[in-house]
Amino acid sequence: MSADPNTSAGPVLGRSLPRLEDPPLVRGRGRFVGDISFPHQLHMRVVRSPYAHARLRAIDVAAALGAPGVVAVWTAADIADLPAIDFRDPAAEALRPYRQPLLAEERLRYVGEPAAAVFATDPYLAEDAADLVAIEADELPPVLDAAAPPGRFAEGLSTSQGLSTSQGLSTEAVEMHGGYGEVEAAFASAHAIVALDLEIGRHSGVPLEPRGALAYWDASRDVLELYGAAKVPHRNRDALARMFGRAAAAVVLKEGNTGGGFGVRGELYPEDFLVCLAALRLERPVKWIEDRRENLMAANHSRQQRHLVRVAVDAEGHVLALDDELYLDQGAYVRTHGARVLEMTIGMLPGPYHIPAYRAVGHFRLTNKTPAATYRAPGRYEGSFVRERLLDAVADRLGLDRIEVRRRNLIAKREMPFSRPLSALGTEIVYDSGDYALLLDKALAQIGWDALQTELKRRRAAGELVGAGLGIFVDKGGLGPADGARVTVDTTGAVELVTGGSNVGQGFATAMAQICADALGVDYRRVRVVYGQTDRIQYGIGAHASRASVMTGGATHAATLKLREKALDMAASLLQAAPGELNIEDGVVVHRGRPGGPSIALGEIARHLAPDSPVLGDRDPGLCAEGWFRTSHMTYPYGVQIAVVRVDGDTGQAAVERYLCAYDIGRAINPMLVEGQLVGGIVQGLGGALYEEFRYDERGEPLSVTFADYLMPTLREVPPIEILLTEDAPSPLNPLGIKSAGEGGITPVGAVIAAAIDDALTLPGAITRLPATPQRIKALLRAAAQRARPVAAEG
Amino acid sequence: MSERTDVTLNVNGRFYPLRLEPRRTLLDAIRDECGLTGTHMGCEHGVCGACTVLVDGAPIRACLMFAVQAEGAMIRTVEGLANGDRLHPLQRALIAHHGVQCGFCTPGFLMLAAGILEREPEIGDDELLEALSSNLCRCTGYQGIVAAVRAAIAEWRAGSS
Numbered sequence: 001m002s003a004d005p006n007t008s009a010g011p012v013l014g015r016s017l018p019r020l021e022d023p024p025l026v027r028g029r030g031r032f033v034g035d036i037s038f039p040h041q042l043h044m045r046v047v048r049s050p051y052a053h054a055r056l057r058a059i060d061v062a063a064a065l066g067a068p069g070v071v072a073v074w075t076a077a078d079i080a081d082l083p084a085i086d087f088r089d090p091a092a093e094a095l096r097p098y099r100q101p102l103l104a105e106e107r108l109r110y111v112g113e114p115a116a117a118v119f120a121t122d123p124y125l126a127e128d129a130a131d132l133v134a135i136e137a138d139e140l141p142p143v144l145d146a147a148a149p150p151g152r153f154a155e156g157l158s159t160s161q162g163l164s165t166s167q168g169l170s171t172e173a174v175e176m177h178g179g180y181g182e183v184e185a186a187f188a189s190a191h192a193i194v195a196l197d198l199e200i201g202r203h204s205g206v207p208l209e210p211r212g213a214l215a216y217w218d219a220s221r222d223v224l225e226l227y228g229a230a231k232v233p234h235r236n237r238d239a240l241a242r243m244f245g246r247a248a249a250a251v252v253l254k255e256g257n258t259g260g261g262f263g264v265r266g267e268l269y270p271e272d273f274l275v276c277l278a279a280l281r282l283e284r285p286v287k288w289i290e291d292r293r294e295n296l297m298a299a300n301h302s303r304q305q306r307h308l309v310r311v312a313v314d315a316e317g318h319v320l321a322l323d324d325e326l327y328l329d330q331g332a333y334v335r336t337h338g339a340r341v342l343e344m345t346i347g348m349l350p351g352p353y354h355i356p357a358y359r360a361v362g363h364f365r366l367t368n369k370t371p372a373a374t375y376r377a378p379g380r381y382e383g384s385f386v387r388e389r390l391l392d393a394v395a396d397r398l399g400l401d402r403i404e405v406r407r408r409n410l411i412a413k414r415e416m417p418f419s420r421p422l423s424a425l426g427t428e429i430v431y432d433s434g435d436y437a438l439l440l441d442k443a444l445a446q447i448g449w450d451a452l453q454t455e456l457k458r459r460r461a462a463g464e465l466v467g468a469g470l471g472i473f474v475d476k477g478g479l480g481p482a483d484g485a486r487v488t489v490d491t492t493g494a495v496e497l498v499t500g501g502s503n504v505g506q507g508f509a510t511a512m513a514q515i516c517a518d519a520l521g522v523d524y525r526r527v528r529v530v531y532g533q534t535d536r537i538q539y540g541i542g543a544h545a546s547r548a549s550v551m552t553g554g555a556t557h558a559a560t561l562k563l564r565e566k567a568l569d570m571a572a573s574l575l576q577a578a579p580g581e582l583n584i585e586d587g588v589v590v591h592r593g594r595p596g597g598p599s600i601a602l603g604e605i606a607r608h609l610a611p612d613s614p615v616l617g618d619r620d621p622g623l624c625a626e627g628w629f630r631t632s633h634m635t636y637p638y639g640v641q642i643a644v645v646r647v648d649g650d651t652g653q654a655a656v657e658r659y660l661c662a663y664d665i666g667r668a669i670n671p672m673l674v675e676g677q678l679v680g681g682i683v684q685g686l687g688g689a690l691y692e693e694f695r696y697d698e699r700g701e702p703l704s705v706t707f708a709d710y711l712m713p714t715l716r717e718v719p720p721i722e723i724l725l726t727e728d729a730p731s732p733l734n735p736l737g738i739k740s741a742g743e744g745g746i747t748p749v750g751a752v753i754a755a756a757i758d759d760a761l762t763l764p765g766a767i768t769r770l771p772a773t774p775q776r777i778k779a780l781l782r783a784a785a786q787r788a789r790p791v792a793a794e795g
Numbered sequence: 796m797s798e799r800t801d802v803t804l805n806v807n808g809r810f811y812p813l814r815l816e817p818r819r820t821l822l823d824a825i826r827d828e829c830g831l832t833g834t835h836m837g838c839e840h841g842v843c844g845a846c847t848v849l850v851d852g853a854p855i856r857a858c859l860m861f862a863v864q865a866e867g868a869m870i871r872t873v874e875g876l877a878n879g880d881r882l883h884p885l886q887r888a889l890i891a892h893h894g895v896q897c898g899f900c901t902p903g904f905l906m907l908a909a910g911i912l913e914r915e916p917e918i919g920d921d922e923l924l925e926a927l928s929s930n931l932c933r934c935t936g937y938q939g940i941v942a943a944v945r946a947a948i949a950e951w952r953a954g955s956s
Contacts (some may be wrong), residue, residue, distance in 0.1 A: 028833015675909025
């Protein structure tokens with residue numbers, strides 16, 4: 001879809017207007033953290049563990065300290081006064097011993113773990129000196145399989161869990177339980193039970209811009225500034241202030257352009273704390289930009305899970321109960337999210353279906369890999385793979401059509417709002433609105449499902465390995481509890497909207513400007529949107545878990561309506577009219593129904609609201625207003641995705657020929673941006689389904705540390721993607737009916753691709769593990785050929 | 796290692812007399828010495844293409860070339876693409892077709908496509924896709940980028956015919 005060139009006429013909300021972010025970006029005028037420098041700055045280089053698991057004996061920094069340009073070299077001993085990195089939200093006490101220190105202390109727990117930090121006057125010199133730091137350590141056997149019996153994370157630690165000191169601390173940090181209903185009884189009375197062993201590979205967001213941070217301590221005001229913030233600047237400001245014992249106002253986070261977020265960027269990592277600490281202690285600005293190898297071994301990984309799952313069904317294919325035991329490979333430490341990914345996996349796994357009884361037992365296990373956390377649609381990419389694989393398996397077992405099995409289990413429109421005794425992100429799950437069956441019908445019609453089946457059958461008969469897969473999913477967004485915004489019009493009529501949001505590439509500023517412009521009655525290009533500046537607004541919810549449009553959008557809407565009221569009140573007094581007779585058109589207050597009558601521009605009204613204005617009266621000065629949006633439940637957008645995949649029988653390579661995403665957004669602020677989010681998510685999902693995997697050898701050495709080994713989709717691997725955007729189920733939870741767009745695209749992709757490959761190979765249930773690489777598909781084809789051969793031939 | 800050498804770079808028609816280590820990459824020289832930060836570092840091993848610039852008209856990875864190797868060449872970066880306030884057709888097309896999300900890969904794609912446009916305006920669609928697949932984008936799923944480059948090429952051809 002291309003942007004609407006006619007930008008000044010008609011409603012602003014719901015139109016595909018060009019992005020306000022784009023003009024500087026296409027001119028190379030973006031300001032990413034690497035583009036910012038301060039006079040006299042130092043450059044940090046992190047020395048990383050070459051061991052997956054080792055007992056640290058000593059780190060020799062003498063040679064590095066003597067190297068040209070080096071100002072300081074730190075190991076854990078130099079910063080022993082600082083605690084491990086805390087959780088963003090209150091997390092179980094049991095997780096605390098698994099937090100990551102800023103620099104490794106007694107143990108090295110993954111290849112890539114920060115062990116020392118070098119500060120030098122030039123990045124090349126910092127890297128030279130880092131090579132001179134010698135790590136002495138005794139290698140220990142690594143834990144690499146989260147589904148194997150748990151091992152010992154540390155000796156001699158007693159925890160609040162009551163583990164004795166002789167046992168030490170287990171690599172199972174938490175065992176989480178979720179569910180409801182009579183699971184055992186349902187399995188006992190089932191017509192059939194289908195059991196699967198499913199694995200989702202280790203992959204992650206991998207934004208194209210590597211992580212970076214630049215800290216500057218302004219001694220004159222005693223303010224610590226951190227550039228390179230993203231995602232949750234306000235929450236991170238609070239965490240940094242806590243860590244350094246500073247007032248929140250004495251720490252300022254500044255977000256510029258951000259080269260992709262995807263959940264990974266904008267989390268607080270050891271390096272963020274180290275640059276801040278160094279700026280404070282070395283009294284010089286400190287800059288750190290990681291290289292790609294570091295990014296792939298030190299930024300958050302995600303996804304890796306194994307599910308041993310069973311489903312009980314009746315003879316018609318109705319699900320009676322679902323029983324899941326899952327293992328989450330958390331890597332070496334528990335980072336800022338705590339166990340949120342596990343909680344979301346369990347809470348969101350049932351998706352759009354009736355699951356009368358459900359039991360999930362989640363094992364949150366530490367291994368000697370890069371720590372894991374959230375990546376776009378955390379828990380839902382994994383859970384959707386499991387759920388939709390199960391439904392396909394049920395259809396196969398009962399000899400039913402896979403669409404029909406889904407239809408029989410879908411939650412109906414009349415049951416909305418639909419609540420489940422489960423939680424995700426700490427809130428009770430209540431699906432706010434939806435007509436899943438309607439969207440399924442629309443998706444099938446859009447792709448021409450029946451004709452497609454005929455065509456695929458014909459092609460398979462002609463020898464091609466080609467098939468289609470389908471997945472239905474419910475996503476979530478718009479988590480509260482509250483967000484605020486402040487809007488101001490100056491005397492030139494320019495609008496400034498100050499938010500606590502974050503712009504990680506999704507077009508946040510454009511979307512917010514559209515909401516503001518629509519509610520106020522101005523050209524959206526007159527709205528300057530401020531985000532990610534913690535000194536401009538006290539609170540900010542940021543951009544995570546698909547909540548920006550609902551929460552900050554809601555706050556923007558509320559603030560703008562208040563400002564509009566104030567403008568009309570002042571205008572009414574100036575124009576001697578009743579406020580109800582007035583309207584705002586293109587930034588000018590006019591009399592409704594009296595074209596050419598008296599009018600006054602918003603800038604003029606702002607002038608009359610100045611503190612020294614003779615007509616101010618009892619009003620508070622300024623054409624400005626603050627608004628809040630509050631909500632206690634999430635929004636639940638949903639979708640249906642269909643893929644057509646062709647497998648090359650010689651190479652085992654699966655190629656996606658066609659991809660459809662039908663998605664109900666509730667209401668789109670800017671359909672072009674929504675489509676951009678969906679398409680981008682789908683392509684990332686294809687990466688995790690077919691190509692991307694962080695692999696390790698048996699010693700825990702990471703094998704995917706360059707873009708030559710960690711394979712992200714190029715445009716050669718991506719088919720044209722069709723989007724069917726619907727607005728059949730606006731959210732009742734906010735005045736605009738908005739749901740969310742950030743994560744729905746990626747959510748079911750693994751499931752859909754797996755189903756399509758099964759269909760292409762005519763091997764139902766063949767794909768049990770993602771990514772479905774050529775090697776794995778070749779192995780399946782070989783095994784199938786083996787089975788097809790008569791047994792006698794083997795002898 | 797740290798011995799410095801004099802080198803003059805011609806970037807976007809402007810001469811930058813620099814004194815730098817021979818090991819300094821063209822990418823770092825453009826960004827840190829010339830102050831042109833529109834060219835981005837994405838992988839430093841020549842895979843992602845975020846650092847693509849034109850050297851004597853050909854798209855190259857600025858992370859894989861030393862600055863001293865570019866002496867005497869005409870280097871063009873994203874900052875030189877627009878003509879004053881008038882955006883290059885590729886820049887306009889990227890905006891119109893939503894080919895930009897975070898914008899980090901954008902300068903590299905622009906310079907890659909500009910090289911194609913100027914050197915092979917009659918390129919076939921399949922070859923175009925092949926050429927564009929040498930750069931990575933993590934946000935857009937490429938749909939908007941492909942649509943934009945196709946549109947700009949069509950406009951370019953119409954304009955030069």
